[in-house]
Amino acid sequence: xxxxxxxxxxxxxxxxxxxxxxxxxxxxxxxxxxxxxxxxxxxxxxxxxxxxxxxxxxxxxxxxxxxxxxxxxxxxxxxxxxxxxxxxxxxxxxxxxxxxxxxxxxxxxxxxxxxxxxxxxxxxxxxxxxxxxxxxxxxxxxxxxxxxxxxxxxxxxxxxxxxxxxxxxxxxxxxxxxxxxxxxxxxxxxxxxxxxxxxxxxxxxxxxxxxxxxxxxxxxxxxxxxxxxxxxxxxxxxxxxxxxxxxxxxxxxxxxxxxxxxxxxxxxxxxxxxxxxxxxxxxxxx
Amino acid sequence: xxxxxxxxxxxxxxxxxxxxxxxxxxxxxxxxxxxxxxxxxxxxxxxxxxxxxxxxxxxxxxxxxxxxxxxxxxxxxxxxxxxxxxxxxxxxxxxxxxxxxxxxxxxxxxx
Numbered sequence: 155x156x157x158x159x160x161x162x163x164x165x166x167x168x169x170x171x172x173x174x175x176x177x178x179x180x181x182x183x184x185x186x187x188x189x190x191x192x193x194x195x196x197x198x199x200x201x202x203x204x205x206x207x208x209x210x211x212x213x214x215x216x217x218x219x220x221x222x223x224x225x226x227x228x229x230x231x232x233x234x235x236x237x238x239x240x241x242x243x244x245x246x247x248x249x250x251x252x253x254x255x256x257x258x259x260x261x262x263x264x265x266x267x268x269x270x271x272x273x274x275x276x277x278x279x280x281x282x283x284x285x286x287x288x289x290x291x292x293x294x295x296x297x298x299x300x301x302x303x304x305x306x307x308x309x310x311x312x313x314x315x316x317x318x319x320x321x322x323x324x325x326x327x328x329x330x331x332x333x334x335x336x337x338x339x340x341x342x343x344x345x346x347x348x349x350x351x352x353x354x355x356x357x358x359x360x361x362x363x364x365x366x367x368x369x370x371x372x373x374x375x376x377x378x379x380x381x382x383x384x385x386x387x388x389x390x391x392x393x394x395x396x397x398x399x400x401x402x403x404x405x406x407x408x409x410x411x412x413x414x415x416x417x418x419x420x421x422x423x424x425x426x427x428x429x430x431x432x433x434x435x436x437x438x439x440x
Numbered sequence: 441x442x443x444x445x446x447x448x449x450x451x452x453x454x455x456x457x458x459x460x461x462x463x464x465x466x467x468x469x470x471x472x473x474x475x476x477x478x479x480x481x482x483x484x485x486x487x488x489x490x491x492x493x494x495x496x497x498x499x500x501x502x503x504x505x506x507x508x509x510x511x512x513x514x515x516x517x518x519x520x521x522x523x524x525x526x527x528x529x530x531x532x533x534x535x536x537x538x539x540x541x542x543x544x545x546x547x548x549x550x551x
Contacts, residue, residue: 168526213513218465219454239467240520307513309450350512352503353445354530355541357548386443390512418549422526 321403457509
């Protein structure tokens with residue numbers, strides 16, 4: 155049967171993708187950041203996932219304003235990256251997991267989350283950069299993927315509570331799946347940053363550090379906010395924290411914090427990586 | 441709720457900026473970026489930009505582009521054509537140099 159072994163949060167800053175493409179990992183400016191993923195690799199080696207749910211937000215590659223789904227789930231045999239217009243090198247496709255995708259879709263729609271389903275979906279840097287960070291240099295790809303896209307482009311965005319509940323529905327779906335998979339839920343984006351407007355360059359270290367704490371076992375301290383509260387507190391693009399709430403909802407109530415690391419700034423963003431392990435799995439693995 | 445220094449890209453903005461954002465979205469394709477560079481006016485015509493939007497494109501001014509309905513994720517593709525990265529975009533909007541913007545980020549991040 156399928157089990158969720160845990161969740162990972164990671165930033166998806168395009169400059170990280172560029173650093174990987176150029177091989178800057180050992181350079182002084184980058185080494186502490188890339189080193190902070192070493193504990194993540196050790197954890198992945200231990201829990202051995204074979205499928206990953208990637209909760210991310212598209213930035214104008216897979217979707218445009220002509221039709222903008224609030225929640226979309228990929229149901230394709232593979233997901234391609236493509237030219238995003240500003241120079242990030244295009245990477246090799248990622249294998250999908252259509253049977254798992256359709257099961258999740260059936261289950262969450264049954265749970266009243268009426269998602270858009272995508273049999274073709276271009277995935278952008280918010281999907282590809284985290285995959286390159288978590289499985290560096292891995293081609294052929296070692297894990298199957300299910301992209302879950304959350305609208306962060308056009309308001310109204312879903313509320314923090316709604317995102318958390320959507321994650322819970324995904325968690326219930328996976329628990330019910332008879333297929334054999336060890337699944338990691340990855341949330342990409344954040345933490346605080348703002349790219350646009352006179353407040354461009356806004357960062358909020360205190361709020362970020364509180365979120366890193368609260369996402370573990372006080373998620374209600376985050377879900378009590380509105381989406382606009384999040385934009386005010388963590389910046390216009392800091393609302394990517396919504397993907398973290400989807401991930402957290404998919405995990406069990408009790409999780410074990412395995413790793414947390416925070417780097418500010420990377421490009422214009424406060425970057426963070428966390429590993430949360432589902433508590434029952436820890437016992438099973440021991 | 442108004443957030444200082446922040447434009448919330450809602451339905452109003454999305455309607456206002458549709459043509460501009462659609463043009464920017466087309467820049468995912470290298471041949472479209474080349475077509476824009478060959479003849480900027482003709483390319484703006486093709487997407488039916490308003491006079492204000494054309495002016496903002498001509499000025500390469502991000503705040504102006506946001507005000508005429510541009511969304512930053514699509515504008516990033518236009519800015520990429522002009523060789524601007526996100527920090528240069530940030531610096532331009534703040535009216536400071538790129539070096540000053542990087543200092544600002546370091547300061548903000550340490551607060």
